[in-house]
Structures are given as C-alpha cells and as structure tokens.
Amino acid sequence: MGHPNKRHLKIIYWLFYRFVGSPYAEELMGDLEEIYEERLMSKGKRYASLMFWLDALHLMIGFSSFRDFKSKNNQLALLKNYLKISQRNILKYKFYSAINVVGLAIGICMTMLIAIHVRNELSYDTSYPKHQLIYRLASTNYAAKPPIMGLEFKEKIPEVEEVARLFAFEPKVLSYEKEDLLVERPFLADHSIIELFDLQFIEGNEGDALTKPSSIILTESIANRLFKPGEKRIGEVVDFDDGWRQTVTGIIEDFPRNTHLKLETISSMERTYIGQDTDRGWAALSIYVLFKSDEAVKRAEEKLMDFQIQFFDGMASDEDIKKHIEETGEYLELHPLTDIHLHSHRNKEIETNSNVMFVYILAALAGFILLVVSINFINLYVAQTLNRIREIGLRKILGAYRLQLIFQFFSEAFLLVFLSGILALLLAYLTLPFYNDLALIPISIHQLLSIQNLTGLGVLILMVGLLTGGFPALYLSKLHALQSVSGSGLQLGGKLPFRTTMVAFQFFISVCMLSATLIINEQMDFIETKDMGFSKEEVIAVQLHKELKLEAILYPEKIKSELKKHPQIQSVSYSSHLIGKRFSLEPTYLESSPEHHVPTKYLVADQDLLETMDVEIISGSVNTDINSRQFLINETAARLFQRENIIGETIVNSWLPKKGEVSGIVKDFHYASLHNQVEPLVIEISDNSNAQYYLMVRLNTKEITSGIATIEKALLDIVPEALITPLIIDEQMELSYRAENSMFSIFKFFSSIIILLACIGLFALFAFIVQARTKEMGIRKTLGASLTQLISVLSRSYAIILLIAAALAVPLTHLYASRWLNSFAFSVSPSWATYLLPGTLVLFLAMIAVISQAFKVAKINPAESLRSE
Amino acid sequence: MKNKGLGEFEELVLLAVCILGETAYGISVKNEVEKHSGRSVLLGAVHITLYRLQDKGLLESEMGGNSKKRGDRRKRLFKVTSQGMRQLKTSQEVRQSMWEFIPQLKPSK
Numbered sequence: 001m002g003h004p005n006k007r008h009l010k011i012i013y014w015l016f017y018r019f020v021g022s023p024y025a026e027e028l029m030g031d032l033e034e035i036y037e038e039r040l041m042s043k044g045k046r047y048a049s050l051m052f053w054l055d056a057l058h059l060m061i062g063f064s065s066f067r068d069f070k071s072k073n074n075q076l077a078l079l080k081n082y083l084k085i086s087q088r089n090i091l092k093y094k095f096y097s098a099i100n101v102v103g104l105a106i107g108i109c110m111t112m113l114i115a116i117h118v119r120n121e122l123s124y125d126t127s128y129p130k131h132q133l134i135y136r137l138a139s140t141n142y143a144a145k146p147p148i149m150g151l152e153f154k155e156k157i158p159e160v161e162e163v164a165r166l167f168a169f170e171p172k173v174l175s176y177e178k179e180d181l182l183v184e185r186p187f188l189a190d191h192s193i194i195e196l197f198d199l200q201f202i203e204g205n206e207g208d209a210l211t212k213p214s215s216i217i218l219t220e221s222i223a224n225r226l227f228k229p230g231e232k233r234i235g236e237v238v239d240f241d242d243g244w245r246q247t248v249t250g251i252i253e254d255f256p257r258n259t260h261l262k263l264e265t266i267s268s269m270e271r272t273y274i275g276q277d278t279d280r281g282w283a284a285l286s287i288y289v290l291f292k293s294d295e296a297v298k299r300a301e302e303k304l305m306d307f308q309i310q311f312f313d314g315m316a317s318d319e320d321i322k323k324h325i326e327e328t329g330e331y332l333e334l335h336p337l338t339d340i341h342l343h344s345h346r347n348k349e350i351e352t353n354s355n356v357m358f359v360y361i362l363a364a365l366a367g368f369i370l371l372v373v374s375i376n377f378i379n380l381y382v383a384q385t386l387n388r389i390r391e392i393g394l395r396k397i398l399g400a401y402r403l404q405l406i407f408q409f410f411s412e413a414f415l416l417v418f419l420s421g422i423l424a425l426l427l428a429y430l431t432l433p434f435y436n437d438l439a440l441i442p443i444s445i446h447q448l449l450s451i452q453n454l455t456g457l458g459v460l461i462l463m464v465g466l467l468t469g470g471f472p473a474l475y476l477s478k479l480h481a482l483q484s485v486s487g488s489g490l491q492l493g494g495k496l497p498f499r500t501t502m503v504a505f506q507f508f509i510s511v512c513m514l515s516a517t518l519i520i521n522e523q524m525d526f527i528e529t530k531d532m533g534f535s536k537e538e539v540i541a542v543q544l545h546k547e548l549k550l551e552a553i554l555y556p557e558k559i560k561s562e563l564k565k566h567p568q569i570q571s572v573s574y575s576s577h578l579i580g581k582r583f584s585l586e587p588t589y590l591e592s593s594p595e596h597h598v599p600t601k602y603l604v605a606d607q608d609l610l611e612t613m614d615v616e617i618i619s620g621s622v623n624t625d626i627n628s629r630q631f632l633i634n635e636t637a638a639r640l641f642q643r644e645n646i647i648g649e650t651i652v653n654s655w656l657p658k659k660g661e662v663s664g665i666v667k668d669f670h671y672a673s674l675h676n677q678v679e680p681l682v683i684e685i686s687d688n689s690n691a692q693y694y695l696m697v698r699l700n701t702k703e704i705t706s707g708i709a710t711i712e713k714a715l716l717d718i719v720p721e722a723l724i725t726p727l728i729i730d731e732q733m734e735l736s737y738r739a740e741n742s743m744f745s746i747f748k749f750f751s752s753i754i755i756l757l758a759c760i761g762l763f764a765l766f767a768f769i770v771q772a773r774t775k776e777m778g779i780r781k782t783l784g785a786s787l788t789q790l791i792s793v794l795s796r797s798y799a800i801i802l803l804i805a806a807a808l809a810v811p812l813t814h815l816y817a818s819r820w821l822n823s824f825a826f827s828v829s830p831s832w833a834t835y836l837l838p839g840t841l842v843l844f845l846a847m848i849a850v851i852s853q854a855f856k857v858a859k860i861n862p863a864e865s866l867r868s869e
Numbered sequence: 870m871k872n873k874g875l876g877e878f879e880e881l882v883l884l885a886v887c888i889l890g891e892t893a894y895g896i897s898v899k900n901e902v903e904k905h906s907g908r909s910v911l912l913g914a915v916h917i918t919l920y921r922l923q924d925k926g927l928l929e930s931e932m933g934g935n936s937k938k939r940g941d942r943r944k945r946l947f948k949v950t951s952q953g954m955r956q957l958k959t960s961q962e963v964r965q966s967m968w969e970f971i972p973q974l975k976p977s978k
Contacts, residue, residue, distance in 0.1 A: 009940075026932075026942050026943060027894070027895065027932070027942065027943065027944050027945040028895075028916065029940070029942055030939035030940065030942030030943065030944050031894070031895040031896050031912060031916070031939070031944065032912070033938070033939050033940045033942070034896055034938050034939045035896050035899075035912060037938060038896075054911075055911065055912045055913055058911055058912070058913030058914070059912065059913040059916055059917075061913075062913045062914070062916065062917040063913075063916070063917065063920075
C-alpha cells in the first residue's frame with residue numbers, strides 16, 4: 001500500500017486550507033490520496049507523485065479563482081488580466097519573446113553552473129571538522145619538509161596540539177591473494193592523521209589503526225575493489241609494492257572530491273626509514289599541524305624564525321643560518337589548510353593545485369554573461385513595450401493608478417524571467433554532462449537541485465526581474481495619458497543613449513572575451529609546440545613493479561633486447577623517475593669544494609635514456625668502458641657548480657651518499673612544466689636496475705595504441721602475470737597544464753556563447769528599431785535616397801558605437817592577459833593580430849546582423865510603407 | 870437559475886453522475902468520463918465542473934463514505950437533481966431535433 005509522502009500531504013493540506021477553505025479540503029485531499037494509490041499501482045511512483053502535485057495545484061488554482069476569491073479580490077482579478085495580456089503579448093511577438101526567454105535562460109543556466117563550480121572550488125578542504133585549526137608547515141618555495149621537522153615542531157612549540165606527516169608514494173600495486181590493483185595515490189602517514197582529519201571508520205578501530213609498523217588503512221572504494229564482497233578484511237595481510245606485507249587495520253570512507261588530499265591507501269609511518277630519517281635538508285613530507293586555538297596559531301607564527309634557526313643548529317652559527325635563510329628566501333610558513341588548493345603553487349605539492357585566478361575569471365564570466373543577457377532582455381522588452389504605449393494610455397484613461405501600471409509591468413517582466421528560470425534549470429540539467437567534461441570537478445545533479453542553488457536561482461530571478469521590469473515600469477507609467485494614446489511626442493527611433501550605451505558595453509565584453517580566448521590559445525599552442533629539449537612524442541613509460549621489477553633486476557638486458565626485436569620499437573631504457581613528473585631533489589656538491597652545495601634534481605637512468613628521450617649531449621660523452629659511477633649534468637647545473645671545466649670533476653650526492661665523475665653535459669631540457677625554469681639536474685648513469693622504476697620505450701610509429709599493445713604483448717611474453725600500466729609521456733606532461741586546459745575550454749565555451757548572445761540581441765533589437773523607422777525610410781526613398789544611402793543611414797551610428805567598444809576593449813585585455821602570461825616562465829608575446837582580429841570579427845558579425853535588417857526595410861516599396869494612415 | 874444550456878464537458882460530467890447513481894464523487898466521475906469519452910481528464914477539471922453544476926442547481930451533494938484508502942477522509946457524493954435531469958433531456962431533445970435536419974443524413978428518396 002502506498003501513500004504520498006507525509007510532508008507533501010502536509011504542505012498541500014495547508015495550501016488547501018489557506019487558499020481553498022476547509023470545507024473543500026477534506027474531500028479534495030481524500031480524492032487526491034485515493035487517485036495516488038491507483039496511479040501508483042498502474043504507472044509507478046514517479047508518475048503518481050508528479051500527477052499528485054499537478055492535480056493538487058490545478059485544484060487549488062481552479063477553486064481559488066472559481067470561489068470567493070473572485071468577488072473578494074479585485075487586485076487579484078486585475079493580476080489575472082495582466083497575466084492574460086502578457087500571455088497575449090508573448091504570443092503576438094513570438095520571435096522576440098522566444099529570443100528573450102531563451103537568451104535569458106541560457107544566461108541564467110550558465111551563471112548557475114559557474115556558481116556551483118566556484119562553490120566547489122571554494123569549498124576545498126572545508127569538510128574536515130577541524131579545518132580552521134589545521135595548517136601546513138612548509139616554506140616559501142617548498143610544500144614538503146624533512147621528516148624530522150614535524151617531530152621537532154611538535155616537541156618544541158607548545159601551541160601545537162598534534163602533527164601528522166604525510167608522504168606521497170608513486171603509484172603502487174596492492175595485492176591480496178590473486179587480486180592485483182594499481183593504487184594511484186598511496187600514502188604513508190602518522191597515526192595522528194586519523195585525529196587531524198577525523199577519518200571516518202567503516203571497519204576497524206581508529207584507536208589502533210596505523211599504530212603498528214606495516215599496518216595499512218584502505219578507503220572504501222579501494223577495499224571494495226581488492227576484496228570480494230563478504231570477505232573478512234580487517235586483520236588480513238595485503239602485499240604492498242613487491243613484498244612489503246601490511247596488515248589491514250581499517251577501512252575508511254573515501255575522501256571527499258573537494259580536497260587536495262585524495263588519499264587512497266594510508267600505510268603506517270611507524271618505524272619506516274622515511275618517518276625516522278634525520279636529514280635536515282630532505283623536503284619529503286607534507287606536514288600538517290593541528291593547533292590548540294586561533295591565538296595559538298598567531299603565537300606559533302612568531303616563533304617560526306627561531307624554530308628554523310634552531311632546526312639547523314650546529315650546522316653553522318646562528319648568524320650564518322639567518323643570513324643563509326635571508327639569501328635563499330626560504331622562510332618557514334604556516335599555510336592554512338583551506339588556502340592550499342587555490343593559493344599554493346610550490347614545489348612538491350601533493351597535487352597540481354588550482355588557482356584562485358580561475359575562480360575570479362569564472363565569476364567574472366558569470367557576471368558578463370548575466371549582464372549581456374540582461375541587457376538583451378531590457379533592450380528587447382523596452383522596445384516591445386514601446387509598441388504598447390496606447391494600451392498604457394487607455395488604462396490610464398480608464399482610471400488605472402500609476403502604481404497599478406508599475407505593478408503590471410513588473411508582473412509581466414517577472415513572468416518572463418520566471419519562465420526563463422524554469423527553462424534554465426532544465427537547460428542546466430541537459431548541459432551538465434557537457435560542462436563536466438570541461439570542468440575538473442564534476443557537478444552532480446544533486447548539487448544542481450540543492451536548496452542553496454534553488455535559492456540562488458530565486459534571488460537571481462528576483463534581481464533580473466527588478467532590473468528588467470524597472471525601466472518600463474517606471475518610465476512608461478510616467479507618460480501622460482493623452483500623449484500616449486495619440487502616440488505623439490515619443491521617440492520610437494531608439495535614440496535613447498541608455499540603450500546604445502548598453503549595446504556598446506555588450507560588444508566591449510564580446511571583444512574582450514574573444515581576444516582573451518585567442519591569447520590563451522596562442523599560449524597553449526606555444527606550450528604544445530615549444531621545443532622542450534627532448535621529444536616527448538611517441539614515448540611510452542611502463543612502471544616496473546612486482547614480477548616485472550624482479551625480471552628487470554635479474555635480467556635487465558633481456559627485457560630490452562626482447563622489446564627491441566619489434567620493428568615498432570626504436571629504443572628502450574630504464575629510468576628512476578617519470579620524465580615530466582617531479583624528480584627527487586638531492587643536494588650535491590663537487591668533491592673539490594665541499595662547502596658549495598647545489599640543490600639538484602636527481603635522476604638515475606641507463607645510457608640509452610639519452611637516445612630514448614632524444615636529449616642532446618653538448619660536451620663530453622658517456623664512457624661505456626668504465627665500471628665506476630658516472631654522472632651527466634645539465635647546462636643549468638654546470639652553471640651553478642661554477643666551474644670552467646667540470647668534466648672529470650667528482651660529484652658527491654650528499655644524501656645517498658654516492659660519488660662519481662662528471663662525464664658529460666646535456667642540453668637543458670624541460671623535464672617539468674613550462675611554469676618553471678629548467679632546474680639543475682644530475683643524471684646518474686647506471687645499469688643497476690635496483691633504482692629503476694620505469695621502462696621508457698620510444699616507438700617508431702605514430703600509432704600509439706598499437707605501439708602500446710605491442711609493448712604489452714612483448715612484456716607479457718616475458719613475464720606472464722605482470723600488471724602492465726603504460727603511460728604516454730606526452731599525456732603525462734599535459735597533466736601539468738590540466739588547470740590551464742580546463743580553464744581554456746571553459747573560456748572558449750563561454751566566450752562563444754557571449755558573442756552569440758550579444759549578436760542575437762543586437763539583431764533582435766535592431767529589427768525592432770528598423771521596423772519603427774519604416775515610414776522614415778519610405779519618405780527618404782520617395783525623396784530619392786538610394787539603397788546604399790538608406791542602409792548607411794540606418795547602420796552608421798551602430799558601426800561607430802561598435803568601433804568605439806572594440807577600441808576600448810584592446811588595452812583592457814592586454815593588461816589582464818599579460819598578467820596571466822607572467823605566471824609562465826616561458827610565454828608568448830601576443831601579436832597585434834590577436835588584438836585586432838577579435839574586434840574586426842565581432843564588428844563584422846554585428847554588422848551582418850544590422851545590415852541584413854536594414855536591407856530588408858530599405859527594400860520595401862515606399863507605396864507599401866507609407867500606405868497606412 | 871435560468872436555463873443556460875450545458876457546455877460539452879459539463880454534459881459529460883452530468884451524464885456520468887447519472888450513470889453512477891449513488892456512488893458519484895470526484896474520482897469515480899473522472900473515471901467514468903474517461904471510460905466513455907476515451908480522453909484523459911484532469912481531476913481538478915472534474916471537481917470544478919461538479920461544483921459549477923451544483924451552483925446551477927443541476928446537482929446536489931452530501932458528504933459521506935469515508936474509507937481507509939482515502940486517509941479516512943469523507944468524499945462528497947453527488948446526485949443529479951430533477952432540474953438536472955430535465956436539463957439533460959432538453960439538451961438531448963435539442964440535438965435530436967437538429968440531427969433530423971441534417972440533409973446528408975436523410976434517407977435518399
């Protein structure tokens with residue numbers, strides 16, 4: 001037996017009681033409930049509920065107008081008349097009404113999507129209950145710090161409640177029995193992370209999870225993929241990354257989407273070499289600190305400098321340390337957790353963060369779109385109402401108060417805006433999948449229909465309604481009755497400076513948007529085609545783990561030679577890191593000057609890497625004969641070591657410690673994104689596969705997919721059970737521009753919509769204006785004006801306005817574009833065409849709209865246009 | 870109330886009430902009309918029409934017949950009045966007499 005939702009019943013009962021009267025409420029409600037059940041049986045719940053509401057509303061409207069309402073409420077009867085007149089007007093000018101409503105709907109829909117998007121961005125990391133008291137201990141340029149710093153910070157700063165240290169592993173394979181699973185974001189963390197971020201346990205006990213060495217907690221989605229349903233999970237031993245056996249001590253809820261900590265598995269840091277390392281220069285861990293109170297944060301901030309000096313105590317005198325800190329500009333800082341996503345772009349971030357600038361840009365876009373459609377709406381609506389001046393006059397003569405007229409126009413505007421709002425919601429629902437393709441965080445339907453969003457929509461409707469209804473309501477209601485009935489003394493020609501200014505403003509925005517799009521396009525092209533110093537196309541990386549790793553350690557040459565047998569494969573090499581991702585930072589120095597440490601990026605690879613990645617050696621060469629360790633360094637590193645002739649010098653890696661001779665210098669290549677300058681790099685040439693985590697393969701063919709298939713097959717022939725995860729380097733590199741790419745596609749999308757809307761608006765408005773000047777054109781024609789003269793009379797003023805708008809747009813765009821371009825270490829300088837083209841294009845489009853209309857009117861036979869009256 | 874003539878939908882509703890006899894109320898009337906006319910009808914339309922007919926004096930009504938199914942609410946049972954019956958007959962006769970004047974329908978001589 002089904003009954004309608006209790007809450008719905010209550011609402012409807014109240015409405016009936018309020019508007020229809022209690023005598024009817026009982027029977028009507030009874031009927032509604034009865035019919036609901038019938039429909040539930042025959043057509044299902046959704047249909048039944050929908051019809052329930054529809055019927056209820058219908059009954060309510062029918063009864064309220066039918067009964068006492070009519071006699072009691074003159075105002076309401078009048079409202080009904082207004083709505084009827086509006087309805088007739090809408091139908092009379094179908095074309096304009098459609099443009100009005102649809103245009104506004106598009107605008108509202110886009111604004112809504114952007115608003116949700118922006119809210120997503122701003123809500124980052126706010127879902128943790130203690131987020132306001134959590135800070136990240138980091139420095140000016142590095143988001144990660146040495147492991148020991150976290151421990152000392154807790155020990156020495158009494159304001160600290162708790163510290164949790166996090167280490168992000170490269171993707172690793174997790175196995176349980178026969179099941180292998182690639183975990184993209186495995187982490188190592190202190191037990192305290194549970195308290196800091198209030199991790200929600202589904203299984204397991206939060207008190208003991210992660211307290212013992214080699215224990216692990218899994219997120220729900222990982223656990224569900226690894227274990228079969230119903231299997232015992234807590235206490236089971238899983239294999240983490242080739243033989244590191246860990247006990248599952250907890251299953252936690254997945255991390256929310258709006259956090260920069262998208263942890264998938266967390267292994268205990270207890271007694272790991274990473275957690276206990278005492279090197280004070282190794283920026284490895286993200287350190288999160290929970291403070292006792294807001295004041296505690298302030299007090300702790302004051303102690304940071306002293307703490308930093310103390311931290312390096314013993315390595316040099318306090319004065320020297322201070323001087324060193326000032327020289328390098330590496331100050332310790334506390335970053336509020338919630339600021340990280342939008343404001344932090346340091347080295348060693350856990351993920352590539354977004355940028356607060358995108359949020360501003362998006363908000364500005366929403367504002368622009370809303371402005372453009374509102375202007376369209378006002379222009380068209382006003383143009384339409386000017387045709388109705390006689391109606392207003394008549395109403396006045398029949399005794400309408402000014403207030404009533406104002407009310408009429410507002411109710412009419414609200415009707416249109418309300419329709420647009422409903423349409424916008426529908427439109428948003430339909431375009432959601434498309435928008436989600438563009439944006440990085442998907443928007444759910446749930447968010448679209450959330451109370452906040454609907455309230456926002458309501459406010460928006462109210463605002464736009466007031467704005468658009470305002471002009472006709474206040475201006476037209478002021479007119480003198482006789483004047484408006486006779487129609488004299490009114491300017492229909494649209495010489496309202498107000499309106500032309502608005503049109504100009506629309507085009508100003510359009511031109512801005514278009515040139516911005518072109519500039520972004522140029523920069524993105526530049527990134528894609530810039531010579532990176534190596535060729536990233538057609539290079540595939542395969543991660544080495546488990547069986548594959550073992551095979552590589554035992555028979556490094558076998559894998560290479562087997563792969564090279566395939567004609568599609570040009571060269572194969574081993575590498576410790578993925579080119580395009582961050583390398584580890586390891587301080588090195590020359591043995592001849594041990595006091596001069598240079599923080600260099602460090603890569604271990606075999607000598608074939610140069611061929612695979614197509615990196616050029618500019619001096620020296622790899623010595624294939626010797627067995628001792630040898631290094632290649634890049635140009636930047638060579639410069640920083642400050643040696644005339646560095647080849648043959650001995651380099652010491654102070655962190656591992658390893659040493660060997662420099663045997664060559666390679667050309668600088670952009671192994672990270674173009675946001676950064678090329679950093680100093682040391683490549684250790686080694687055939688020892690212990691340190692190698694990737695197999696880099698260069699294909700001979702452009703057919704990446706078939707190339708990957710070949711690699712997979714070849715590797716499976718060698719190691720049948722291996723889990724092979726090929727990565728395309730080109731794509732990996734593109735990930736660093738993910739934020740830009742997403743912004744770019746959103747920008748492109750919106751700028752085309754804005755331009756389209758602006759042109760449609762101009763087209764419709766101009767159609768109206770031209771129509772009003774039909775007679776004038778007829779007279780001009782009889783007096784001997786030619787077709788071209790007529791068109792020029794009609795369109796000249798608009799051409800001038802548009803030209804001014806375009807000219808104003810250029811400097812503004814230039815200002816903002818150069819700011820964005822400065823965020824790249826390497827950027828294009830936009831050409832003149834980038835600034836000129838959009839103006840010309842928009843002008844061209846607009847003039848097509850204008851001239852096509854002008855042409856239509858100018859062609860009319862004056863006998864036709866002058867006949868009436 | 871003067872004889873005002875019946876609208877088409879009003880007539881259908883009135884006929885349905887006649888057919889249903891003792892059990893005519895909102896939903897049963899709606900179902901009856903739908904069954905015979907083959908079109909789907911909104912509940913609100915039926916209710917409003919029922920009340921309008923009552924205002925015209927063609928129907929009378931009383932409350933009764935609550936059931937569990939309706940959340941224990943009573944329904945309003947409608948009954949046709951003698952005036953209503955007369956009105957139906959009149960409209961039937963008017964139509965019938967007009968039908969007879971349609972030339973196409975006359976049996977060919």
